[in-house]
Amino acid sequence: MSNQSLQLTPSLYQYLYNVGLREHPVLKELREVTSHHQYRVMQISAEQGQLMAMLAKLINARRTIEIGVFTGYSALAVALALPDDGDLIACDINSEYTNIAKLYWEKAGVSDRIKLHLAPAMETLQQLIESGEENQFDMAFIDADKTGYDAYYEQCLQLIRPGGLILIDNVLWSGRVADENINDEDTRALKELNRKIHQDNRVDMMMLPISDGLTIAIKR
Ligand code: SAH
Numbered sequence: 653m654s655n656q657s658l659q660l661t662p663s664l665y666q667y668l669y670n671v672g673l674r675e676h677p678v679l680k681e682l683r684e685v686t687s688h689h690q691y692r693v694m695q696i697s698a699e700q701g702q703l704m705a706m707l708a709k710l711i712n713a714r715r716t717i718e719i720g721v722f723t724g725y726s727a728l729a730v731a732l733a734l735p736d737d738g739d740l741i742a743c744d745i746n747s748e749y750t751n752i753a754k755l756y757w758e759k760a761g762v763s764d765r766i767k768l769h770l771a772p773a774m775e776t777l778q779q780l781i782e783s784g785e786e787n788q789f790d791m792a793f794i795d796a797d798k799t800g801y802d803a804y805y806e807q808c809l810q811l812i813r814p815g816g817l818i819l820i821d822n823v824l825w826s827g828r829v830a831d832e833n834i835n836d837e838d839t840r841a842l843k844e845l846n847r848k849i850h851q852d853n854r855v856d857m858m859m860l861p862i863s864d865g866l867t868i869a870i871k872r
């Protein structure tokens with residue numbers, strides 16, 4: 653026994669998938685389709701999708717934001733957890749990826765809850781702020797270009813209501829954030845943001861070692 657997060661062996665990981673996960677059939681199908689995509693590693697894991705859906709339910713989320721859609725798995729996981737009148741503002745710049753997403757959102761019957769904005773996320777978020785949507789959202793998920801994360805975090809802090817959640821993906825960056833010799837642009841951006849959020853008294857925070865690292869911040 654150990655109080656450290658377990659190293660999951662392949663068979664233990666399979667066990668987790670077998671008895672620890674309830675995945676909507678369309679989510680499962682989309683995960684299968686994306687597993688053949690050149691950039692499949694960008695998709696969140698099924699257990700992370702389930703965690704995000706559960707967090708959305710816990711806070712009764714109705715209005716949410718996603719920055720970085722790809723083939724739509726994380727957006728679908730969250731959209732399925734929203735009430736019928738819920739909505740998810742989905743930001744991406746790549747229509748080739750999001751055309752796949754749209755097929756599966758439709759198939760799962762939640763496409764009316766998801767509003768895709770094909771534009772740089774910073775512009776979409778700025779438009780929301782300028783149209784008076786400050787404090788109007790319950791949850792945001794940041795998972796696009798890493799050098800944009802800090803700006804997205806600041807914009808989300810404006811858009812999320814007190815008590816709402818900001819989730820930030822890839823904060824452990826395959827371990828590179830803990831290596832002082834790795835300082836490429838993306839790694840540096842993540843290192844700096846991680847340090848900033850740790851000290852940020854606008855939020856309560858924790859970093860979870862799920863998948864590639866997920867920070868959960870609650871806006872105070
Ligand atoms: N959350 C997704 C994975 C996102 S991958 C999932 O679980 O499957 C990162 C995505 O960010 C890519 O689809 C990429 O097109 C998008 N992206 C990159 N730069 C962006 C920008 N400036 N604005 C919006 N989206 C961007």
Ligand code: CA
Binds near residue numbers: 694695795821822
């Ligand atoms: Ca990611």
